[in-house]
Amino acid sequence: MGTEFNNDTIEKAYARWAPIYDLVFGALFERARRAAAEAVNRVGGRVLEVGVGTGISLPDYGRVTRVVGVDLSEPMLRKAQEKIRDLHLTNVEGLSVMDAERMAFPDSSFDVIVAQLVVTTVPDPEATLDEFVRVLKPGGEIVLVSRVGADKGPRRVVEQWLTPITRFLGWRLEFPWGRYERWVERSGSVRVVERRAMPPFGHFSLIRFAKTKAAVAQPDRLEAQAAG
Ligand SMILES: C[S@@+](CC[C@H](N)C(=O)[O-])C[C@H]1O[C@@H](n2cnc3c(N)ncnc32)[C@H](O)[C@@H]1O
Structure with a gap:
C-alpha cells in the first residue's frame, strides 16, 4: 500500500470511489452539506465549488448563485455532469x-x-487555502466542511x-485546528467567521472565513512608503 500523499494517489482513490461515492457518503454528511449550502446561499453570487466530486451538493445551491465546479478526478466529474443534466441545474455554469x-x-x-x-485530501492544504484566497473577491467567504483532528492526546x-x-482511501485523518489558526x-x-461542529461524531466542522476588504499592508512596505 502506497503511503505518499499526492495527486496521483488521490486520482486513483477517487476513480475507485466514483461509482459508489453517493451511496457511501450521501446520508453521512447530509447535515453538514446542508449547513454549507445555507452559508453559500446567504452570500450568493458567483460560487466556486472546489473538489465538487460527484456534484452531490449542486442541487442545494439556490438560484441566487451561479456555480462553477472543479475537481482533479474526471470519473467524479462525470457523475456531477449527469446530475446537472438529469436535474436541469441551470445555475451551474460549468x-x-x-x-x-x-x-x-x-x-x-x-x-x-x-x-x-x-x-484534508490535498497534498498541501495551506497552499490550497492560499489559492482559495487568491481567487476570492475581497469581502467574499470561504465555506469549508472538513474533519478537524485532535491537537494532542491519544486521539x-x-x-x-x-x-x-486513510491516504489510500483518499484523505488524511490528522488535521488539527491549530493548522487553520x-x-x-x-x-x-482572512478572519474566521464561524466554526460549528458537525456530525458524524462532531469530528467534522463547518468553517467559514471572510477575506478582508482591503489588502493588509506589510510593515516593511509601509516603511518603504514612508521613506519614499
Ligand atoms: C472526499 S471527496 C468530497 C467530494 C464532495 N465535495 C463532497 O462533499 O462529497 C474529495 C474530492 O476532492 C477532490 N480533490 C482532491 N484533491 C484535489 C485537488 N488537488 N484538486 C481538485 N480536487 C481535488 C477529489 O477528487 C474528490 O472528488
Whole structure:
C-alpha cells in the first residue's frame, strides 16, 4: 500500500470511489452539506465549488448563485455532469478538471469558495487555502466542511497512526485546528467567521472565513512608503 500523499494517489482513490461515492457518503454528511449550502446561499453570487466530486451538493445551491465546479478526478466529474443534466441545474455554469492548488482563474473571481471534505485530501492544504484566497473577491467567504483532528492526546496519536491507511482511501485523518489558526495568522487577509461542529461524531466542522476588504499592508512596505 502506497503511503505518499499526492495527486496521483488521490486520482486513483477517487476513480475507485466514483461509482459508489453517493451511496457511501450521501446520508453521512447530509447535515453538514446542508449547513454549507445555507452559508453559500446567504452570500450568493458567483460560487466556486472546489473538489465538487460527484456534484452531490449542486442541487442545494439556490438560484441566487451561479456555480462553477472543479475537481482533479474526471470519473467524479462525470457523475456531477449527469446530475446537472438529469436535474436541469441551470445555475451551474460549468465543470472543469483542475488542481485546487493551481487554478486557472484570475484573482478575485468569485464571491464564495466552497470546499467540502477537500482540505484534508490535498497534498498541501495551506497552499490550497492560499489559492482559495487568491481567487476570492475581497469581502467574499470561504465555506469549508472538513474533519478537524485532535491537537494532542491519544486521539491525535491514533489519527497519525491510521493516516497511511486513510491516504489510500483518499484523505488524511490528522488535521488539527491549530493548522487553520497558524494559516489565518500567516495569511493576514482572512478572519474566521464561524466554526460549528458537525456530525458524524462532531469530528467534522463547518468553517467559514471572510477575506478582508482591503489588502493588509506589510510593515516593511509601509516603511518603504514612508521613506519614499
Ligand atoms: C472526499 S471527496 C468530497 C467530494 C464532495 N465535495 C463532497 O462533499 O462529497 C474529495 C474530492 O476532492 C477532490 N480533490 C482532491 N484533491 C484535489 C485537488 N488537488 N484538486 C481538485 N480536487 C481535488 C477529489 O477528487 C474528490 O472528488
